[in-house]
Amino acid sequence: MPSPEAGFVITIDGPAASGKSSTAREVARALGIRRADSGAIYRAVTAARLRRGDPPTSWTEQSVLDAAAAVSLVPVTDSFEVRIDGVGIDAELRGPAVTAMVSRVAGMQSVRARVDSLMRTCARDVAIVVDGRDMGTAVFPGAALKIWLVADVEVRARRRSLEMRGVEPDDEEVARAASALLARDEADARQTKPATDAILVDTSRLTPSEQVDRIVALANERISSL
Ligand code: CDP
Ligand code: CDP
Numbered sequence: 638m639p640s641p642e643a644g645f646v647i648t649i650d651g652p653a654a655s656g657k658s659s660t661a662r663e664v665a666r667a668l669g670i671r672r673a674d675s676g677a678i679y680r681a682v683t684a685a686r687l688r689r690g691d692p693p694t695s696w697t698e699q700s701v702l703d704a705a706a707a708v709s710l711v712p713v714t715d716s717f718e719v720r721i722d723g724v725g726i727d728a729e730l731r732g733p734a735v736t737a738m739v740s741r742v743a744g745m746q747s748v749r750a751r752v753d754s755l756m757r758t759c760a761r762d763v764a765i766v767v768d769g770r771d772m773g774t775a776v777f778p779g780a781a782l783k784i785w786l787v788a789d790v791e792v793r794a795r796r797r798s799l800e801m802r803g804v805e806p807d808d809e810e811v812a813r814a815a816s817a818l819l820a821r822d823e824a825d826a827r828q829t830k831p832a833t834d835a836i837l838v839d840t841s842r843l844t845p846s847e848q849v850d851r852i853v854a855l856a857n858e859r860i861s862s863l
Contacts (some may be wrong), residue, residue: 640669641764641781641860648772651786652829654793655673656840656848658784661768663849666715668766668856673717673759675769675776676739678752680730681708681719683739686706688721691740698745705751710759717759730818731801749775749828770825771836773832781859784852785831790815835838 649661658674665672686696686704710717718725729735742748752775756767762778767776773783788796794815798806806814822829831837836855840848 639761641863643762644760644766645670645764645860645863646760646777646780647766647782647784647852647856648777648780648832649766649768649784649785649786650772650774650829650831650835652770652793653752653818653825654797655786655788656796656845657768657786659845660784660840660848660852661766661861662716663845664852664856665766667849667853668764668860670764670766671712671716671759672766672768673756674694674719675752675756675767675772677719677730678708678710679739679743679748680735681721681726682748682752683735683742684726685721685727686742687734687738696741701742701745702747702751705748708755710755712759712763717731736821740821743825743828770829773835774830775828778832781863782852782856783832783835784855785835785837786848787837787839790818791839793818 647664648649649657649664651657656671658676658774661672661674682701682705685707686701689704693744707722709723719730756772756776759765760767773780773785791811795806797818798810798814838848838851
C-alpha cells in the first residue's frame with residue numbers, strides 16, 4: 638500500500654470517551670502517518686488559563702484567547718506534541734480541573750478559530766489522522782475518510798473510569814462517570830455532530846483492535862483509490 642501524501646486526512650470524531658484518541662493513535666501508527674488531537678489543544682488552552690490562578694468566574698473570552706497564545710504543537714515521530722510555553726504537558730491535561738472547565742473554553746468562538754487554525758497547520762505538509770468533535774464538519778470538510786465513533790454511555794463510563802483509576806469500577810462509580818460524560822456531551826452538543834458523509838462505528842461491543850482494524854481497512858480502500 639503506498640503511503641498517503643500531504644492533504645490526505647482521516648477524521649475521527651465522537652462524544653467523550655467513545656475511543657477517539659486511542660483509535661486515532663493506533664490507526665495513524667498502522668498507516669505510518671501522524672496524528673493530531675484537537676481535544677488535547679482545547680485542554681491545553683484551558684490548562685494555560687487555569688495557571689493564571691484567578692477563579693473561572695472572572696475568565697473573559699479575550700483572557701482565554703491570550704492564554705491560548707502559550708499553546709503550541711510540535712511535530713514528533715508519530716504525532717504533534719502539545720506544549721504550554723514550550724514545555725510538554727500530559728497528566729495536567731487529563732486532570733479534573735481541566736475537564737471541568739474545557740467545555741466552557743471550547744464554547745468560545747475565537748478559541749475555536751485558533752484551534753482550527755492549529756489543526757489545519759498540522760495537516761498542511763503531511764498525511765494525518767485527526768480526532769475531536771468537529772474535525773469532519775467544521776475543520777476538514779473535504780477529508781478522505783470521516784469516522785463517527787459512538788459507544789453506549791455505560792460502556793464509555795466503564796472504560797473512562799478504568800483508564801483514569803486503573804481498576805475495574807463498581808456500579809456506583811460507573812453511574813457517577815456516566816452522568817459526568819452525559820453532562821459534557823450536553824455542554825459540547827453544539828459542535829458534536831457527525832458529518833453527513835461520516836461512517837458510524839459503534840465500539841460498544843468491539844475490542845480496541847477490532848475498531849482499529851475496521852478503520853484501517855476503510856482507510857486503505859481510500860488510499861488505493863487515490
Ligand atoms: O477525551 P474526551 O472525549 O473526554 O475529551 P477530549 O477529546 O480531550 O476533548 C475535551 C473537550 O474539548 C471536549 O469536552 C470539548 O469541549 C472540546 N473539544 C471540542 O470542542 N472540539 C473538538 N474538536 C475537540 C474537543
Ligand atoms: O478520546 P476518547 O475520549 O473518545 O476515548 P479514548 O480515551 O481513546 O478511549 C477511552 C478508553 O476506552 C481508552 O482507555 C480505550 O483504550 C478504551 N477502549 C476503547 O477505546 N475501545 C474499546 N473497544 C475498548 C476500550
